[in-house]
Each structure stands twice: as structure tokens, then as C-alpha cells.
Amino acid sequence: MQPFVYHGLPSRVVFGQGSLSRLTEELEHLGCRRALVLATPQQQQQARDVLEQLGERGIGLYTEAAMHTPVEVTERAMRVVEELSVDCTVAIGGGSTIGLGKAIALRTGLPQVAIPTTYAGSEMTPILGETRDGIKTTQRTLDVLPETVIYDVDLTLSLPAVMSGTSGINAIAHAVEALYARDGNPVIALMAEEGIRALAKSLPRIASDPANAEARSDALYGAWLCGTCLGSVGMSLHHKLCHTLGGSFDLPHAETHTIVLPHALAYNAPAVPEAMARIARALGCTDAAAGLYDLGRSVGAPSGLGEIGFQAADVDRATEIATQNPYWNPRDVEAKGIHRLLSDAQAGQRPQVGDGGEQ
Structure with a gap:
């Protein structure tokens, strides 16, 4: 070890x-x-x-x-x-x-x-x-x-079903990035995988039955674990992009995380195969990025940033802000790849792992 x-x-x-x-x-x-x-x-x-x-x-x-x-x-x-x-x-x-x-x-x-x-x-x-x-x-x-x-x-119990879904996937984002954090450790990795599993299992149940107390309890437990991950290790590309989109374009927090996460993970995927495997296992699928995108659809979340007010014309400025200050990420943060990532997220396209995060 x-x-x-x-x-x-x-x-x-x-x-x-x-x-x-x-x-x-x-x-x-x-x-x-x-x-x-x-x-x-x-x-x-x-x-x-x-x-x-x-x-x-x-x-x-x-x-x-x-x-x-x-x-x-x-x-x-x-x-x-x-x-x-x-x-x-x-x-x-x-x-x-x-x-x-x-x-x-x-x-x-x-x-x-x-x-x-x-x-x-x-x-x-x-x-x-x-x-x-x-x-x-x-x-x-x-x-x-x-x-x-x-x-x-x-x-x-009174949290609306769609809001529950986006809030829960926002929580999953913390655990996803914890699995490839520079200062990660095996204790947090266990919490991260369990948090993803608990939320991935419970959020679709909440979407169909918002008053299901057992599903609500599982989701809150998963959110606690994911929040602990966020508090214990550093984050990287996904959170940087969401802070840029929220702070500079006033986009809603949870929805932005939900939409961006599959694309940010696809971008980083070639550099973090072990994390990808753990995320896929927790989601119960073979492709982690696609699995997160499908989870969003299953809970009624918006699929593209265009649906929440981010225009295609905003991509250039967002790319510039997100890349102007260096920060750690498991894969080099390159303007061309980030531009493509944000363009895909804006349009709501299904993510696919490939060179530069492209489809």
C-alpha cells in the first residue's frame, strides 16, 4: 500500500x-x-x-x-x-x-x-x-x-424530487473527485465509493416516490459521506469549472454540478483508470461517465447547461476564466479540451471518453 x-x-x-x-x-x-x-x-x-x-x-x-x-x-x-x-x-x-x-x-x-x-x-x-x-x-x-x-x-421528505436528484448528484461529485485527489487516501476512498453507491441507489427511488423515508435516509447517509470526502481532500477540474460557472455566470449550483460532472470525468478518465473502475462499480455500470449522465436523466435533471441559462457564446469566456490560474488536476488542463468539454456540456451531449475529452 x-x-x-x-x-x-x-x-x-x-x-x-x-x-x-x-x-x-x-x-x-x-x-x-x-x-x-x-x-x-x-x-x-x-x-x-x-x-x-x-x-x-x-x-x-x-x-x-x-x-x-x-x-x-x-x-x-x-x-x-x-x-x-x-x-x-x-x-x-x-x-x-x-x-x-x-x-x-x-x-x-x-x-x-x-x-x-x-x-x-x-x-x-x-x-x-x-x-x-x-x-x-x-x-x-x-x-x-x-x-x-x-x-x-x-x-x-419535502425536498422536491428533481431538486433531490440534482442535489444528490452534486454530492456524488465530491466523492468522484476524492477518488483521484492528489492527497487522497484509502479511508476517504472507501467513504467515496460507499457514498456514490448509496446515492446512486436511492436517488431514482426518490424520483419515483419522494416520500420514501428509507430512500431518503440512504440518500442523506450518502450525502454525509460525500461531504466528508469534500472536506478531507482536495478537489480538481470539476469543482473549478462549477465555481467558474456559478460565480461568473450565476448558474444554479446543484444543476451545474449535475450537468458538468459526466463531462469533467470523461476528460480526466484516461489519467485515472482505477477511480473510473471504482465509480462504475458504485454506479452499477461499465462506463462511469455515461453512468453519471444516465443517472441525471433518471432523476429528471437538465442534460445541458443551455437549459439553465448558459449560452454557447459564453463558452469562450468560461474557458478563459477556468484556465487562467493553474491548479492541480490528474490530467493537464488544456484550453482546447476545456472548450470542447464546456461546449458538450452546454449542448447536453452524451459524454464519451476520448482524446482531450472529445466525443
Whole structure:
């Protein structure tokens, strides 16, 4: 076996049906008495329910969380934090809300409780991506890792079927890139393959029966594993492309990951045969890139970036942004190949492994 380094992250996970009932107990465990509850405008009612549950420990709401964690949104939240003398945040929602909690933690050092209602995985990572002036930048620091994560399966039962599918494939992307990460290790590889397997098995069941609690539990378990992978090792081409498309073209996060992933994997495939084999095994297919594309179709996800607002005319600029700063990838990042990759993803073509990621 090759030498490796494994670093476990210091977070507490509470998993199960009805586990939200333990929120006050978890705040007591952290020694917190003045919690600010965070959410997006769309999840304002859930945030109000949480605030009511907290009683005297809940002192306010901030429900302006937005995709890609815009700095201006965080700055408005910081004024509320200061005015209310907040001593912790409770973020309920997906990556947008949890990202806001992380941005506040970076600036204040306040402890966080994350209550994910999607499969995005941000809650398990020491990674924060923020957008300023149309450019999304990412940093990794334990200062933004939530202290406690409460996974309540019941909170995912109302997640719309198509959104569940794209959120779940977004989670799978973390595990896929973990399998060929430069700092990968056998412990994370086990988690990655199991996370892909759990989500690939459960997402089509959720698509046909969104109220299936067993499938929801399996999907949330898989998302936890995939999020742990994202938090433990570095990512590469796929995540770089999605950050570019999200931060500079304002594309929706989960859908972008879902569409780009098969193409990014096809591009990298010649350099990572072992990872390709493990991904295919977890998906139950022979071609990993095609299997991921087919999984997207099975859950009703969009097939091309053109369906979510990315135009063919945007490919040149996206290629330039994605290739202007060097970053590690198992295969050289070449502008011609990335242009073809993005063109194929824009058009929704089925990926095929080939020279330069071409079909």
C-alpha cells in the first residue's frame, strides 16, 4: 500500500429521523445562549419554526442567504450579528445558507450548528466559497467548519424530487473527485465509493416516490459521506469549472454540478483508470461517465447547461476564466479540451471518453 496521510475533521454529527428535536441540547453542549437562525427567503418558515423551538435561546432571524455566498449579503448579516450580540448561528437549508454561516464564522469565530435540508455536503467541509464582483473564490480553513451538524431525515421528505436528484448528484461529485485527489487516501476512498453507491441507489427511488423515508435516509447517509470526502481532500477540474460557472455566470449550483460532472470525468478518465473502475462499480455500470449522465436523466435533471441559462457564446469566456490560474488536476488542463468539454456540456451531449475529452 502507498503511504498516505489521513486527517479526521473535528465535527459532531447527529443523524436520524426526528433528530432536530435535539437542537436545544446541542446548543447547550456548545455553551450557546443567543442563536441567530439563518435561512434563504424560500425557507423562512422553517427558520421561524426553528426559532420558536429554541425559545429563549433563539434571538433572531436572518433570511437573506443567497447562492454562491455574495459578500454583500454576508456584510448585511454581520450588522445583525453585532446588533443582537449573537453567540452562535443555526443554519437551516442547503449550501447557500450553510455558506452564510461559514462566512459569519470566518469573520467572528462564532460556533455554528448546521441543519442541512439538501444533499449538498457543505456542512461537512472546512471550505468557504464567496462571490465578489462576479468572481467566486474559495478558501479552506478549519475556522469555517461547523461544530455540530444535525441530519434529520424528516427535513428532506419535502425536498422536491428533481431538486433531490440534482442535489444528490452534486454530492456524488465530491466523492468522484476524492477518488483521484492528489492527497487522497484509502479511508476517504472507501467513504467515496460507499457514498456514490448509496446515492446512486436511492436517488431514482426518490424520483419515483419522494416520500420514501428509507430512500431518503440512504440518500442523506450518502450525502454525509460525500461531504466528508469534500472536506478531507482536495478537489480538481470539476469543482473549478462549477465555481467558474456559478460565480461568473450565476448558474444554479446543484444543476451545474449535475450537468458538468459526466463531462469533467470523461476528460480526466484516461489519467485515472482505477477511480473510473471504482465509480462504475458504485454506479452499477461499465462506463462511469455515461453512468453519471444516465443517472441525471433518471432523476429528471437538465442534460445541458443551455437549459439553465448558459449560452454557447459564453463558452469562450468560461474557458478563459477556468484556465487562467493553474491548479492541480490528474490530467493537464488544456484550453482546447476545456472548450470542447464546456461546449458538450452546454449542448447536453452524451459524454464519451476520448482524446482531450472529445466525443
